[in-house]
Amino acid sequence: MLAAVTLVACAADDSIDPSLASRSETATAELDSTNDAPEAVSTPTSTSTTVPAAPNTTSTSTSTSTTEAPGSTILLTDNLGGETIGDPYYPDVGNTGYDVRSYDLDLKVDIEGRDTLSGVATIDVVTTAALDRLSFDLVELEVKSVTIDGTEVPHTQTDDKLRLAPPTTLEPNAEITIAVTYAGTPISMPSQTRIGPIGWFDIGSTASVAIGEPTGARTWFPVNDHPSDKATYTVTIDVAEPLIGVSNGELVRSEAANGRRTTRWEMRQPMASYLATVSIGDYALISSDPSATTGVAVEDAVAQRLATIFEGDFEQTDEMIDIFSELFGPYPFDEYGVLIVDAEFGFALETQGRSLYSESLIDGDGSIERIVAHELAHQWFGNHVSPSTWQDIWLNEGFASYAEDLWLEFGRGRDVVQLQTRLLGRASDALSPAPRDPGPEGLFAPSVYRRGGITLHALRLEVGDAVFFDILQTWLLRFGGGVASTEDFISLSEERSGNNLRGFFDAWLSDGPLPALPS
Numbered sequence: 001m002l003a004a005v006t007l008v009a010c011a012a013d014d015s016i017d018p019s020l021a022s023r024s025e026t027a028t029a030e031l032d033s034t035n036d037a038p039e040a041v042s043t044p045t046s047t048s049t050t051v052p053a054a055p056n057t058t059s060t061s062t063s064t065s066t067t068e069a070p071g072s073t074i075l076l077t078d079n080l081g082g083e084t085i086g087d088p089y090y091p092d093v094g095n096t097g098y099d100v101r102s103y104d105l106d107l108k109v110d111i112e113g114r115d116t117l118s119g120v121a122t123i124d125v126v127t128t129a130a131l132d133r134l135s136f137d138l139v140e141l142e143v144k145s146v147t148i149d150g151t152e153v154p155h156t157q158t159d160d161k162l163r164l165a166p167p168t169t170l171e172p173n174a175e176i177t178i179a180v181t182y183a184g185t186p187i188s189m190p191s192q193t194r195i196g197p198i199g200w201f202d203i204g205s206t207a208s209v210a211i212g213e214p215t216g217a218r219t220w221f222p223v224n225d226h227p228s229d230k231a232t233y234t235v236t237i238d239v240a241e242p243l244i245g246v247s248n249g250e251l252v253r254s255e256a257a258n259g260r261r262t263t264r265w266e267m268r269q270p271m272a273s274y275l276a277t278v279s280i281g282d283y284a285l286i287s288s289d290p291s292a293t294t295g296v297a298v299e300d301a302v303a304q305r306l307a308t309i310f311e312g313d314f315e316q317t318d319e320m321i322d323i324f325s326e327l328f329g330p331y332p333f334d335e336y337g338v339l340i341v342d343a344e345f346g347f348a349l350e351t352q353g354r355s356l357y358s359e360s361l362i363d364g365d366g367s368i369e370r371i372v373a374h375e376l377a378h379q380w381f382g383n384h385v386s387p388s389t390w391q392d393i394w395l396n397e398g399f400a401s402y403a404e405d406l407w408l409e410f411g412r413g414r415d416v417v418q419l420q421t422r423l424l425g426r427a428s429d430a431l432s433p434a435p436r437d438p439g440p441e442g443l444f445a446p447s448v449y450r451r452g453g454i455t456l457h458a459l460r461l462e463v464g465d466a467v468f469f470d471i472l473q474t475w476l477l478r479f480g481g482g483v484a485s486t487e488d489f490i491s492l493s494e495e496r497s498g499n500n501l502r503g504f505f506d507a508w509l510s511d512g513p514l515p516a517l518p519s
């Protein structure tokens with residue numbers, strides 16, 4: 001099919017970012033053509049109603065939260081807990097009134113015909129302010145009831161928020177447990193970037209998958225949908241056999257009864273919501289021996305059809321983990337693996353602890369080596385240290401792109417001058433938008449990957465190998481488990497090198513001409 005052909009071409013070109021281009025050109029058609037129930041997969045056009053147009057369309061039962069002031073300025077009179085996290089690219093997502101510690105998602109999913117999902121999300125939070133109301137991001141799914149610490153509370157829903165009204169003001173620093181019972185047919189929605197739709201994908205009666213990055217998590221659970229509020233996750237999925245539900249982290253339970261199978265997955269390290277996934281399909285769960293050097297166990301979930309060939313594409317995983325651990329510091333999670341979904345939408349995504357691959361990338365011939373290194377490197381850069389806001393996306397994509405070259409240099413003994421020539425050529429073809437502020441449409445633009453990537457190579461030449469790897473390792477030590485910004489990276493680079501690097505980063509991360517590489 002078209003996507004597969006384009007992707008083979010991309011793999012031959014030895015590159016990662018064109019896979020995104022091919023996806024955006026064909027994703028919608030691919031998804032529609034592989035779908036038994038076309039109405040259940042929403043194209044950007046058909047889901048436009050889920051993008052908030054008029055605020056507060058269904059809110060009825062909560063107390064008045066706004067008043068008309070003279071001159072018709074709307075004043076917020078209740079403490080809403082800041083119903084945005086203030087992301088420059090996604091001003092509608094998140095809430096600053098609380099900090100989620102853990103999500104426990106108990107999901108029952110049926111994918112015969114139109115997908116249906118019913119769930120209970122048990123969310124442990126700590127309030128960061130006095131709260132009269134609080135909200136979660138949630139799209140399309142209908143909330144039946146909500147409790148706070150076991151007591152039912154009133155709730156309302158808008159197109160993209162679930163709002164709760166606790167009976168009395170919540171104190172700051174209160175630990176509370178919110179349980180949301182909800183159900184519906186989850187949808188995909190436009191992402192406004194070149195990667196096409198995100199959210200829930202209904203791939204006929206054989207598979208379904210949830211794609212988060214950047215703001216798709218809210219299509220399958222109530223969430224503070226921003227990387228700055230990381231949490232641990234337990235996901236339990238109940239599906240009809242022989243299907244099986246797969247999520248992030250370690251499989252801690254698998255039980256079959258009455259023709260259904262329940263699996264429970266645990267991600268014990270903090271995870272950004274965009275890195276959470278769930279997929280239902282006919283999966284083989286395949287574990288391999290831990291690497292002798294680093295001891296990281298690899299547990300793959302592979303669509304049965306590909307279980308005999310996929311290994312050819314991932315033969316280097318152990319060695320990549322070893323090399324990256326040496327260069328960057330220890331692998332940050334309990335185990336690694338891949339989740340190979342039997343769907344032709346032609347991309348890979350660095351879902352935490354188990355990177356997600358579309359079947360169309362898999363042919364067992366090893367030609368996706370760069371992509372394999374890229375998604376693995378994201379576990380350090382993007383997943384362990386996540387972007388403070390989406391404007392900082394080059395901290396994910398520039399770093400993972402440069403890590404492809406580091407793997408080839410340190411793992412494969414490739415000539416660094418040849419690698420540099422390729423980096424330079426490709427960055428020269430993708431000067432703008434500026435990696436430092438690519439705008440919401442440019443989030444996954446080639447310049448973010450390539451110009452972002454060569455910026456790191458330039459830094460390495462500027463400060464020398466010892467200082468460069470010290471910067472990367474300190475970055476992971478200092479910000480691991482949390483988030484960091486471009487400003488943090490510049491300050492850290494200056495701190496570790498003793499150089500003034502502001503002008504350097506301003507030039508490399510801009511959309512102007514590429515500076516000359518330091519010699």
Ligand code: TRP
Pocket residue numbers: 020195198211212213214347348349350374375397444
């Ligand atoms: N982070 C992905 C990468 O490795 C790109 C990406 C962003 C993506 N959002 C996505 C891929 C959604 C698939 C689906 O470069």
Ligand code: ZN
Pocket residue numbers: 374378396397400
């Ligand atoms: Zn990437």
